[in-house]
Amino acid sequence: QVQLVESGGGLVQAGGSLRLSCAASGRTFSRYAMGWFRQAPGKEREFVAAISWSGGSTYYPDSVKGRFTISRDNAKNTVYLQMNSLKPEDTAVYYCAAALLEFTVVHGTGDYWGQGTQVTVSS
Numbered sequence: 280q281v282q283l284v285e286s287g288g289g290l291v292q293a294g295g296s297l298r299l300s301c302a303a304s305g306r307t308f309s310r311y312a313m314g315w316f317r318q319a320p321g322k323e324r325e326f327v328a329a330i331s332w333s334g335g336s337t338y339y340p341d342s343v344k345g346r347f348t349i350s351r352d353n354a355k356n357t358v359y360l361q362m363n364s365l366k367p368e369d370t371a372v373y374y375c376a377a378a379l380l381e382f383t384v385v386h387g388t389g390d391y392w393g394q395g396t397q398v399t400v401s402s
Contacts, residue, residue, distance in 0.1 A: 280305065280391075281303055281304060281305050281307070281308070281311065281377045281390075281391040282303065282304040282305070282391070283301050283302070283303050283304075283375050283376070283377060283391055283392065283393035283394075284301065284302050284303075284393055284394070285299060285300065285301050285373065285374065285375050285393045285394065285395060285396040286299070286300050286301075286302070286396060287299040287300050287396060288373060288396030288397045288398045289397075289398070289399070290399045290400075290401065291365055291398075291399070291400055291401070292400070292401050293365060293366055293367055293400055293401065293402050294364060294365065295365050295400070296361070296362060296363045296364075296365065297362045297365065297398060298359055298360065298361045298362070299315070299359065299360040299362070299373055299375075299396060299398070300357055300358075300359055301313070301315075301357065301358045301359075301360075301375030301393055302355075302356060302357050303356045303357065303358070303377065304356070305356070308353060308356040308377075309332055309333075309353040310332055310379065311332060311377040311378060311379060311390075311391075312329060312330065312331050312332055312377070312378050312379070312380065312381040312383070312384050312385075313329065313330050313349075313351060313358040313375060313376070313377055313378075313384065314326065314327075314328065314329040314330075314375065314376045314377075314378070314384030314385070314389055315327040315328045315329075315347075315349060315358075315360045315373060315374070315375055315376075316373070316374045316375075316376060316387075316389075317369075317371035317372065317373045317374070317398075318371055318372050318374070318395075319370060319371040319372075322371075324374075324387070325340070325342075325371075326340055326384075326385075326386075326387045327339070327340070327343055327347060327360070327373070328343065328347055328348075328349035328360060329349065329381070329384040329385045330349045330350065330351055330358065331381050332381070334350065334351050334353075336381070337349050338385050343362075343369075346362065346363050346364045346365075347360060347361065347362050347363070348360070348361040348363075349361075358375060360373070360375075362398070365398075365400045366400060367400045367401065367402045368400075369398060369400050370398060370399050370400050371397075371398060372395040372396065372397050372398075373395060373396050373397075373398050374392055374393055374394075374395045375392075375393045376388070376389025376390075376391065376392050376393070377389055377390060377391045378390045378391075
């Protein structure tokens with residue numbers, strides 16, 4: 280069982296930056312691939328980023344590539360999402376997810392989910 284708690288969301292102006300954190304419970308965090316997803320009102324959940332258990336591989340959709348960076352610190356049981364050059368269309372609730380298989384998060388789902396953190400980008 281893995282429990283995930285996101286933090287770091289907030290209100291930022293377009294062009295600004297935020298760093299989200301996702302703290303995981305349990306001693307097996309390093310076994311899990313991690314992902315970030317987002318969901319805006321009235322829209323489907325969207326894949327934002329994923330990282331392998333070692334941190335050696337990362338994945339992004341074109342919509343955030345070059346602006347967002349996912350990273351992890353296995354010693355701190357934490358995964359991060361650095362978001363730069365934010366746009367109003369990045370406004371959403373951001374969720375982190377964990378999965379034993381890298382394939383799972385890269386393809387849009389997870390075994391465990393956090394409760395989400397709101398990111399609002401004003402124009």
